Amino acid sequence: MKPFARRLPKVLPLLLVVLLALPVSGWAQAKPDLTIALSSFSTETLDPVLAGHLVKYYLSMMFDYLVGTTPDGVPSKDGGLAMRWESSPDQKRWTFHLRKGVKFHNGDDVTSEDVKFSLERAAGKRSTTGYAGLLRTMVASIETPAPDRVVIVTKDPTLIVPNYLSRALSTEGMVLPKKYIEAVGDDAFGRKPVGSGPYKFVEQVTGSHIRLAAVDNHWRIGAPKYKNMVFRLVSEETTRIALLRRGEVDVTEVSRERVKELEKESYPIHFRREEAVLTMWWILGPDGMVPPMKDKRVREAMNLAVDRAEIAQSIFAGSAEPAPIPLGLSWSFKEIGLKVTPDMQYPYDPARAKKLLADAGVGGGFSLDTYAYQLPGLPEGKAFAEAVSGYWEKIGIKVKLIPVDYPAFRKNWVDRKTPGSIGYFNIANRDWMGTFALLEKQAYSPSKPTDTVNDPEVDGMLAQVMKQTDREKINALMRGVYTRIRSEHLGMPIVYLHSPYAASKKLGKWNPGSVMYDLFFDELASGK
Amino acid sequence: MSVPVIEVHDLRTHLVTRWGTIKAVDGVSFSVAEGETLGLVGESGSGKSMTCLSLVRLTPRPASHIVGGSVRLDGDELTTKTEAEMQRIRGRKIAMILQDPMSSLNPVFSVGMQVREPLAMYHGLRGATLTERAAALLASVRIPSPAARLRAFPYQLSGGMRQRVVGAMAIAAPPRLLIADEPTTSLDLTIQAQYLGLLEELQDRHRLAMIFITHNLGIVSRICDRVAVMYAGRIVEAGPVRRIFTAPAHPYTQALLESIPRLGARTERLTAIEGQPPDLARLPGGCSFAPRCPQVMDRCRTEAPPEFEAGPGQVSRCWLRAPAGG
Amino acid sequence: MPAEPLADRALPLPDVAARPDPAARGRRLPVVSLGIITIFVLVAILAPLLSPGDPGEQSLRNRFKPPVWMEGGSSRHLLGTDRLGRDMLSRIVWGSRVSLTAGVVTVLLASAFGAAVGLVAGYHGGTVDAVLMRVTDATMSFPVILLALILAVTVGPSFTNVVVAIAVILWARYARVIRGQVLTLMGLDFIAQARIAGAGAWRIITRHLFPNTLNTLVVLVTLQIGYVIIVEASLSFLGAGIPPPTPAWGSMISEGREFVTSAWWVSGLPGLAILLVVLAFNLLGDWLRDTLDPKLRQL
């Protein structure tokens, strides 16, 4: 037995050494790649009309929008295919003048025919873009009087066309190659898309990465700074950070919780400020609010019970700010002229909350179901729901936390099977137009089933906004909507979220902006 | 009598168990000469097999240790040899045939591989020569069509055939000493007889010294020259076969012989000795057999008996044989 | 005096021919494993008495307090607090109840059903056996975690669903092993004897076959309790485990994993608890197997 016994202790460490001493390969160090690690690719689609709005991170590098925007979502004549646009006096005919000499990656010219084709495709049956429905009801016809001119004719007067087809919103404004798609078919296009953006598609390995390669010189970014752009799907936070430390990725989504740690190691952190508003609401019954939430005092009590500053500090590690208005998308406040005064902030006042409950006749508390789920961009989802429930318990409400995944919650929400229970969403911040679209969806009763407010006054004002073509009147109406939602406590605003992105130390200046699902890598890739 | 091949003197092997240390082999001495066969007889657990395993230093580890005594093979002391040296003695000088032919061949290797292995080890043979010699070896143990058998797997052979294969491996060297540990226990009677014949033939051919462990006194009377009877780790009586069978000196031997099955009856175990077999962890102070001995005396319980001359070439560890006034 | 074979009364001395008796050379009772298991079982039973506080009580202001022996720790929270300021010690104490119950209940359900299927299949043989074994095959090839995930999104994650999801897959292994044993047992004389004596199927299965498979069952059950606790933890990681606010070790580790570097105790302490318990069950199971059923090989 001895010889073997003597041999083994020698073999074992050897094995370990062999395992550990495997060549440590440096990945991507010398390569001219810009590598971005994201926690989710959502649908992983390459075709903009197939829920492409969820993955604009990479799609917006491959495609050009009809209307460009700045990273902060303001329509801009420099960022899109349209160099200028104007409307007819009746605001039913919108003419866009296209940039000349722009080519798709396969060499075809970008013409007004492509724009028309793209819009029709976005409104088509196959399309599941964010606002395809709106496109179908709004557009009467599309005319192409010249290769560099496209006219969109709407059924009713409207102001929203340019914003609507811009990079700030969904993907309806992305311009796709008509000839190519008609030649190869939808499926082939979905596998090997061709666009006109600064980077062209190279390969996709589902569940792993998407690789793009720069075109030589592009009007958006000039000579590219990086030859390739690689988007890697890495769902685990620790792994993303390890990748950053190893230099395998240049930009990565990080949780707010780990910002301090990375800052200490002097990794630059770029924030998308007020990227979203985290807001909670009661699921409605078939006829709106159900008791005890039907009572305004109960709604106010629940709002007063939550210590928003503490939640912003603890759950969101300081990368958040208390929010005052339910559904209130803060970017639009400036545009619509809404001034948020300090008294609009809900104070943390459990004593008053208790009193309000008692006044409403539910001083002994009531039972409340709260759904808890994670959302993209909100890894703190469950902890947040637990924390808020903790506050409500302190004023005597008996909270039952129901963990689900988002699709399951969404079903309960729109089916209205569990009225009175609580849900929440991190709504991406957006301009006044996007804000209106949000209000229309979540605060306008005729838009059942996604309505969360059910208030006749709000309904009346929103109905007027739709018909209104005067910006000033629109602004006043929207101010009215917000004031009403706030004063009636028709929801629970919690915090505005700042979303951090960590970058490698050698990365240049970069404003990731706050346009939803877009990180505006143009600036990083730009050689201008 | 010629020069002894193996000489064992005062061999002691201890076994550590959770009940305490057991003296499995407790001062055993014997010798076997060229061409001679020593029968080792005793109940299960009397230490026969431990004794033989101690000779080749393959007692179960780490529980057992050889704690004393000497083993000489052709005058060469084995107890002080290194493990590597012992390796070269096993099989080459001392071969063993184990009890169960059904399980002593490795089921997943062909007969050929297993027969070739010792030939390659002992004689450094390779290739065609090796195969030829392996076939010849099988032929020498009277296995029909040996070349074909080399390709067979153990399960394809009968029990008797397998035991022949084991026998063939044992004489591959050929060794000086062959230890056969109940080699025929699980064989049919006729096969048993054939196999014993084969062993005798091999012994004659190679002038082997042989130790034959068995329960079966009938077999002892047939093939052994001398017998050693073991009880509780000691040889309680030894002597020429005829003496032991006709004039057993030790009460234990007498009891064994009284329970002897008629030759040819297929009995695997000795039967019917009154009383409990000894608990080796708690042996009585005096003679181990005292608690069961029909002729026990006071002295037996206090003092262990030494060896006494009981006849020509016959010794017995029993106070009954003590010379008067001893 | 009737003659009794000596061999039957002989001491199991290692004779060359004797099979190894694991008890004779086996290890001593695994005191450490038994000790750990006993302690945690006691903790689980006495949780209401031992827990210093309410495991659900939050205090955001007191979040991430380190354990008492570290700088900044206080005796109010001996093992510190988590991200919501809940007392770690209370959560670990109550968590032992949840995690151990999950492990034990799941394995008992699975083993009871699996053993029943195995006994029936092995006893009846033929078509019954073929059908049951194909179902067993199908079950075994369904990944546990996938089933649990599907259940979690279908009816929401809960203690019951975790137990059901794991048990629904796990029984198959018991069925396989027990059936194998029963097949061997069926060939033995005592079953034929029982049949001749007029025993029916029920009696043979319950009185003759089942007791003979008990050793195996005990070993498998012990080894798998640990496995179930680990699977539950993995499910928590994927969002399909025992959900918050119930304090289960798996979800505590999973939720605390973000803070590995900043507040290791949030995931490290429940991790240590799982490690100790599962290790203890596994080592105990190994020992039981060596002692009761050395031939048993599965898991």
Place this chain on the structure above:
Amino acid sequence: MIRFVVSRVLQSLVALAILSVVVFVLARATGDPLQLILPMSATPEEYAEARHYLGLDRPYVEQYLSFVGRAVTGDFGNSLRARRPVIELIRERLPNSLRLAAFAMGISLSIAFPLGILAAVKKGTGLDRTAQVIAVLGQSLPTFWVAIVLVEVVAGRLQWLPAGGNQGFTSYVLPGFTLGWFVVAGMMRLLRSGMLEVLDSEYVKLARVKGVVEHRVVWMHALKNALIPVVTFAGIYFSILVTTAIVVETVFAWPGLGRLAYEGISSRDFPVIQAVVLTTAAIVAVVNLSVDCLYAVIDPRIRHAR
């Protein structure tokens, strides 16, 4: 032998058929995929249209039959989420999964073998116990925890190995080790008990008596016999590897089948769920079958008996 293989194949097919019904029902129980595909503002008409377009409005029996009918030819339909043929997705992910599983198996074996043999040869000693504890440790920690600690320490801090993704050989080490260590205990147990039994056998004793050197006794005479139980249960280990892989794939951003299943379930993508489960089951069946054949190669008794 051929009869045996044929009957095993038939048995596997029956099991797969049972499984196909179960998975079909279960996949549909997960909820409505359209909720995730269509925008929130979609009208009931749009729902109905999409349902029809995707063939989800047909009776269940019809859906099942067409699913099975096409699945036999390797067509699992289109993914509802990615809008691509599922088989394409499987083809993309499967090799990654298999390679990782194989690598993990390799690591597991290369730990389990020395440990198991050492434990058996040194039975009852401190070495035996240490070896057992090392093996069982891997099974006593949640895999995701091991994985995260490895990523944090080995990849993030020490920067020795890639943290995630599949960038060549070094990428296999961490996930392979995490997965492999998890099943070491099981394999080591098999080897240890197998070796113990074999080392106590007559034929090993005979080999020693023949004067065969000890390492040859252990590594050749004994090991080949002790391998049989390991091989017999390789199928089970493989399925454990594939199952546990979901967690490991998540941490190491490994584009394998497990992640595909996870994504499929969270987006209620029936065709993907169905395809992954059936593919996994088919792999397990194939592995079991090849294990049975391998078994026959190792053990001549089986080879000739069948």
